[in-house]
Amino acid sequence: MKTLKTLIYIFVALFTIGKVSAQNTTRINGKAELKNGSSADFATITLYKSADSTLVKGGFSDDSGKFTFENIKSGSYYIEVSLMGFQNTKSAFFEVNGQEKLDLPTIILTDQSRSLKEVVVTASKPFIERKLDKMVMNVENSSLNVGNNALEILEKAPGVTIDKDDNLAMKGKQGVLVMMDGKPTYMSNADLANMLRNTPSANIESIELITNPSAKYDAAGNAGIINIKTKKNKNYGLNGSISAGSGYGQTSKYNTGVNLNYRKNKINVFGNYNYGNNGNLSSLKLQRAVNYQTQTTNFQQNTDWERRRNSNSYKIGVDFYATPKTTIGVLYNGYQNGVDGSSLSGTNMSNGAFQLDSSIAVSSNNLERYRNNAFNANYKTTFDSLGNELSVDVDYSNYFGNGNEFRNNSYFKSDGSINKNPLNINFSTPSQIEIKSAKADFTHPISKASRLEIGWKSSWVTTDNNFKFSNLVSNEWQNDISKSNHFVYEENINAGYLNFNTEIKKTSLQFGLRAEQTVSKGNSVTLNKVVDRNYLEWFPSVAISQQLSKNHQLGLTYSRRIDRPAYDDLNPFRDFLDEFTYQEGNPFLNPQFTNAFEASYTYKSKYTLGVNYNITNDAITTVTEQNDETKVTIAKNINLDTQKQYGVSVYAPFNITKGWSVNNNLMVFYMSFSSAIAGSQLQAGQTAYNFSSNQNFVLSKTSSAEMSFNYQSGLKYGIFTIKPQYGLNLGFKQNVLKNKGSLKLSINDVFNTRIQRISTNFSNMNISFNEKRETQTLNLSFNYRFGKNTVKAARKRATGLEDESNRIKN
Numbered sequence: 001m002k003t004l005k006t007l008i009y010i011f012v013a014l015f016t017i018g019k020v021s022a023q024n025t026t027r028i029n030g031k032a033e034l035k036n037g038s039s040a041d042f043a044t045i046t047l048y049k050s051a052d053s054t055l056v057k058g059g060f061s062d063d064s065g066k067f068t069f070e071n072i073k074s075g076s077y078y079i080e081v082s083l084m085g086f087q088n089t090k091s092a093f094f095e096v097n098g099q100e101k102l103d104l105p106t107i108i109l110t111d112q113s114r115s116l117k118e119v120v121v122t123a124s125k126p127f128i129e130r131k132l133d134k135m136v137m138n139v140e141n142s143s144l145n146v147g148n149n150a151l152e153i154l155e156k157a158p159g160v161t162i163d164k165d166d167n168l169a170m171k172g173k174q175g176v177l178v179m180m181d182g183k184p185t186y187m188s189n190a191d192l193a194n195m196l197r198n199t200p201s202a203n204i205e206s207i208e209l210i211t212n213p214s215a216k217y218d219a220a221g222n223a224g225i226i227n228i229k230t231k232k233n234k235n236y237g238l239n240g241s242i243s244a245g246s247g248y249g250q251t252s253k254y255n256t257g258v259n260l261n262y263r264k265n266k267i268n269v270f271g272n273y274n275y276g277n278n279g280n281l282s283s284l285k286l287q288r289a290v291n292y293q294t295q296t297t298n299f300q301q302n303t304d305w306e307r308r309r310n311s312n313s314y315k316i317g318v319d320f321y322a323t324p325k326t327t328i329g330v331l332y333n334g335y336q337n338g339v340d341g342s343s344l345s346g347t348n349m350s351n352g353a354f355q356l357d358s359s360i361a362v363s364s365n366n367l368e369r370y371r372n373n374a375f376n377a378n379y380k381t382t383f384d385s386l387g388n389e390l391s392v393d394v395d396y397s398n399y400f401g402n403g404n405e406f407r408n409n410s411y412f413k414s415d416g417s418i419n420k421n422p423l424n425i426n427f428s429t430p431s432q433i434e435i436k437s438a439k440a441d442f443t444h445p446i447s448k449a450s451r452l453e454i455g456w457k458s459s460w461v462t463t464d465n466n467f468k469f470s471n472l473v474s475n476e477w478q479n480d481i482s483k484s485n486h487f488v489y490e491e492n493i494n495a496g497y498l499n500f501n502t503e504i505k506k507t508s509l510q511f512g513l514r515a516e517q518t519v520s521k522g523n524s525v526t527l528n529k530v531v532d533r534n535y536l537e538w539f540p541s542v543a544i545s546q547q548l549s550k551n552h553q554l555g556l557t558y559s560r561r562i563d564r565p566a567y568d569d570l571n572p573f574r575d576f577l578d579e580f581t582y583q584e585g586n587p588f589l590n591p592q593f594t595n596a597f598e599a600s601y602t603y604k605s606k607y608t609l610g611v612n613y614n615i616t617n618d619a620i621t622t623v624t625e626q627n628d629e630t631k632v633t634i635a636k637n638i639n640l641d642t643q644k645q646y647g648v649s650v651y652a653p654f655n656i657t658k659g660w661s662v663n664n665n666l667m668v669f670y671m672s673f674s675s676a677i678a679g680s681q682l683q684a685g686q687t688a689y690n691f692s693s694n695q696n697f698v699l700s701k702t703s704s705a706e707m708s709f710n711y712q713s714g715l716k717y718g719i720f721t722i723k724p725q726y727g728l729n730l731g732f733k734q735n736v737l738k739n740k741g742s743l744k745l746s747i748n749d750v751f752n753t754r755i756q757r758i759s760t761n762f763s764n765m766n767i768s769f770n771e772k773r774e775t776q777t778l779n780l781s782f783n784y785r786f787g788k789n790t791v792k793a794a795r796k797r798a799t800g801l802e803d804e805s806n807r808i809k810n
Contacts (some may be wrong), residue, residue: 025070025072025073025098026071026072026096026097026099026102027068027069027072027100027102028047028068028069028072028096028102028104029067029068029101029102029103029104030066030068030079030091030104030106031061031064031065031066031067031104031107032045032061032081032083032089032107032109033065033107033108034086034109034111035108035109035110039061039063039064039065039066040061040065040081040086040107041061041062041063041064042060042061042063043061043065043081043082043083044060044082044083045059045060045067045081046079046080046082047069047077047078047079048077048078048080050075050077050093051076055448057069057386058387060324060325061081061324062323062324063265063266063321063324072096073096074098076093076095076096077094078090078091078092079091079104081107081109083109086109086110086111087109089107089108089110091104091105091107092105135208135209135651135665136206136207136208136209137153138205138206139153139204139206139207140205149196149199149201149276150199150201150207153207154168154196154226160226176224176225176226177220177225177226178196178228179227179228180227180228181228199230199313203274204229204230206229207226207227207228207229208225208226208227209226210224210225210226211612213225213541213559214499214510214512214541214543214559215497215499215512215513215539215540215541215559216453216455216497216514218457218495219495219514219537219561220561237262237263237264237787238262239261239785239786240258240259240261240785241259241783241785241786242257242258242259242784242786243255243256243781243782244256245779245780245781246779247779247780249774249775249777251278251279251280251281251308252279253278253779254276254277255274255276255277255278255781256275257273257274257275258272259272260272266321266322267318267321268318268321269316269317269318270315270316271314271316272314272315273313273315274312274314275312276310277309277311278309278311279306279309279774280305280306280308280309280773280774281304281307281773282304282305282307282772283303283305283771284302284303284305284771285301285302285770285771286300286301286769287299287300287301287769288626288633288765288766288767288768289766290628290631291628291764292628292631295351295352296352297351297631298350298352298354299631300347301345301346301348301578301581302345302346303344303345303346303577304343304344304345305342306341306342307339307340308340308341309337309338309339310338310339311337312337313333313334313335314335315331315334316331317329317330318330325382325383326380328378329377329378329379329380330375330376330378331376331378332373332374332375333372333373333374333376334371334372335370335371336371337369337370337371338368338370339366340368341365341366341368342363343362343363343364344362344363345360345361345578346359346360347359347360347361347362347580355414357414358411358413358419359412360410360411360578360579361410362407362408363408364408366404366406367403367404368402368404369401369403370399370401371400371401372397372398372399372400373397373398374395374396374397376393376395377393378391379391379392380392387445388443390441391441392440393437393438393439394437395435395436395438396435396436396437397433397435397436398433398435399433399434400431401429401430401431402428402429402430402431403429404426405426406425407424407425407426407427408424409424409578409579411423424471424472425470425471425472426469426471426472426477427467427468427575428466428467428470429466429467429468431463431466432464433461434461434462434463435460436459437457437458437459437460438459439455439457439458440457441453441455446502449502450500450502450503451500451501451502452499452500452501453497453498453501454496454499455496455497456494456496456497457493457494457495458492458493458494459493460491460492461489461491461492462488462490462491463487464487464488465485465486465487465488465568465571466486466487467573468484469484483576484526485526485527485571485572485574486524487522487523487525487526487571487572488523488525489521489522489523489570489571490520490521491518491519491520491521492518492520493516493517493519494517495515495516495517496514497514497515500512506547507544507545507546508543508544508546509543510541510543511540511541512540512541513539514538515536515538515539516536516539516562517535517536518533518535518536518537518564518591519533520532520533521533522570522571524571529572529587537593538560539559539560539561539562540558540559541557541560542557542558543555544557551603551604552602553601554599554600554601554602555598555599555601555602556599557596557597557599558595558596558597558598559595559596560593560595560596561593561596562594563594563620564591565586565589565590565591565620569585569589569637570585570586570587571585571587572584572585572586572587579632580632580633581635582632582634582635583634583635584634584635584636585636586636586638589620589637589639591618591620592616592617592619592620592639593617593618595614595615596612596613597612597613598610598612599611599612606653607652607653608649608651609648609649609650610648610649610651612645612646612647612648612649612669613644613646614643614645614646615642615643615644615645617642618640619641619642620638620639621637621638621639621643621673621717621718622635622636622637622720623635623636623638623677623718623762624719624760625678626764626765626767628764633765640673640675640682640718641674641675642673642674642675643671643673644671645670645671645672646669647667647668647669647670648667649666649668650664650666650667651663651664652664652665658698659697659698659699660695660696661696662694662696663694663695665690665692665693666689666691667690667691668688669687669688670688671685671686671688671715671716671717672684672685673685673717673718677762677763680762680763682718682719682762684718686714686715686716688715689713690711690713691711692709692710693708693709694707695707702735702736703732703735704732706730706731706732707729707731708728708729709726709727709729710727711724711725711726712725712726719760719762719763719765720758720760721758721759722756722757723757723758723759725753725755725757726753726754727749727750727751727753727754727775728749728751728753729746729749729750730747730750731744731745731747733745737784741783741784741785742783743781744779744780744781744782744783745778746778747776747778748776748777748779749776749777750776751776752775754772754773755771755772756771757769758770
């Protein structure tokens with residue numbers, strides 16, 4: 001209680017700092033209007049000193065266009081008014097001489113569309129853009145991403161890889177926190193992949209890759225943060241856009257969507273709906289050799305999947321601008337998705353001379369249904385012109401999923417005759433997840449160059465997974481208790497942070513400290529296993545930037561991060577590929593902790609050289625274990641003692657000609673693992689690199705083209721060796737209908753080279769597998785914008801549902 005009272009006192013003190021009265025000061029009154037005589041409501045108003053354009057105060061006009069600045073000292077000033085869709089307008093210089101009040105002439109704003117009527121803008125942001133603390137993929141205007149979903153776009157991101165189980169990695173490291181519009185998604189890898197597949201590129205503005213976040217962010221994500229920013233309308237009145245597209249690779253793909261935004265007076269209503277119907281083919285080739293006593297058994301397995309995904313995602317929100325400084329909003333997000341799939345699998349078992357002994361043929365059909373509802377209420381207020389700001393979010397989300405798969409296993413001798421009776425099995429995987437979260441963030445500017453941020457967040461998560469395994473016996477389905485499992489997981493995380501930012505001449509400093517307490521309980525009802533945890537961890541962060549001269553800048557960052565296990569990774573149920581191969585959860589999996597260091601040099605605010613070093617303890621990594629006697633191979637996640645990585649990165653954008661720009665990114669790193677695993681010692685490491693090049697071509701005032709190439713070299717990850725992977729993508733864009741419409745054409749993986757090849761020879765294992773997905777596709781889309789071009793954007797805001805959603809699985 002004493003600590004809580006101290007924090008409350010600090011908060012109140014920060015809230016009241018700066019409320020100092022002044023003598024011989026003046027109140028300035030003014031009004032901003034549009035050229036047609038209507039008021040410029042909620043415009044941004046800034047007061048500057050005339051002598052050197054130093055910012056004095058800032059604020060907003062009210063719903064009648066009026067504004068006021070209090071306690072202004074004597075001097076010469078001017079005011080600037082800015083409003084989306086209109087030119088920034090400055091007042092004439094005026095003098096303040098200690099009078100009680102000063103009424104300024106009305107400031108008239110000019111419609112930006114009229115002043116720019118004769119100007120044709122052909123420049124656009126590059127697909128890849130490097131900023132001081134992050135790398136940005138500008139998806140909105142790129143023709144490379146037409147018809148793609150968010151997961152497919154991330155496969156093109158510099159340094160980002162996605163494995164066969166949909167695990168995201170940055171710079172070769174897994175443990176990435178994915179956020180949507182600044183809010184964590186609270187999903188595990190499989191559920192996150194499902195959501196990203198149902199997020200079309202037409203709904204994405206940009207993607208930010210952040211390697212060393214500050215203490216303000218959740219401490220999750222040892223590899224960094226990927227923030228996906230969705231599109232928001234930026235105008236007044238009613239406007240929106242519609243889109244439709246189609247694609248084909250080996251299967252057909254269709255998508256359509258609509259975005260709407262309406263703003264009137266103090267109310268802003270916005271929403272969107274997207275539908276997708278996408279087929280996908282994939283194949284897996286698995287080979288392994290098992291040595292037991294004097295015998296060798298070779299397994300050769302080929303599996304082909306065909307899936308069709310129907311996705312419906314929707315969002316609706318309302319913002320109420322109660323005053324120029326206070327906004328209250330509610331937001332609803334949801335989706336309903338279904339997957340219909342089938343697979344055929346054949347496994348040949350042979351002796352050491354590869355003479356066929358027996359085989360298994362497996363056919364399966366599965367249905368998957370997922371539903372998610374997420375609600376957010378948000379309150380944001382600015383207390384004064386100094387910039388004291390408070391934001392509060394309350395969130396609730398529920399998730400329902402169910403998979404139902406039927407498999408028929410047939411057994412044959414080497415001559416093709418029946419070996420034994422067929423086995424028919426059924427998997428049913430109903431799951432339910434409930435997430436509640438609340439957070440508050442307060443920003444206090446200590447001075448013009450310094451600010452203090454303080455915040456709190458709590459989340460409560462409950463997951464209920466009931467895996468049911470049944471056998472068909474005498475034409476009746478009978479539940480197999482030994483292979484079924486009911487798992488309930490409860491988790492509460494409480495966090496608080498302090499973050500201080502300041503600028504001292506040419507030096508920028510940021511220091512932060514975050515504390516997170518985790519209380520969890522994993523209960524395998526079927527196995528009667530309960531794992532309780534309660535721990536408190538501290539997460540410091542530091543960022544220093546030094547401007548050496550106009551063209552030279554140095555940067556240094558450090559942060560400590562945590563990655564908690566995905567909810568389903570803690571569930572000890574078994575997911576069977578066949579009777580000799582399955583995957584199981586690990587209820588004793590611990591979180592992993594990472595210390596990340598990075599130094600950077602930037603030349604002319606464009607070219608960047610970076611050096612980084614990361615060390616992770618208790619690294620969560622997938623391994624396989626093999627029982628030579630039973631010939632069974634199990635895949636599961638365990639904690640490895642140490643994972644280390646150090647590397648160098650280079651970012652070099654340049655223009656070859658006036659209409660041809662190139663952005664190159666190269667990362668070279670050495671990654672190593674050290675740990676004892678099931679009685680064997682792992683010491684593995686390899687130098688690897690990732691190179692990406694994105695090129696933009698301006699063909700005319702209304703057309704452009706793009707090309708991107710990505711190469712990931714081979715690397716060692718845990719006990720596995722991963723072979724190189726690369727791909728080339730092309731895109732073309734043509735503006736039509738007076739630039740209100742656009743046609744985009746893209747070809748993904750032009751030469752069909754994206755294939756995953758992974759192997760291991762660790763301990764007693766000799767395993768290799770290749771997976772090929774349907775990556776070579778041709779996509780065409782059309783987008784049309786309609787309505788007024790002066791409607792203000794819906795607010796972009798971060799809710800509290802972030803890290804938890806990253807840990808849900810389908």
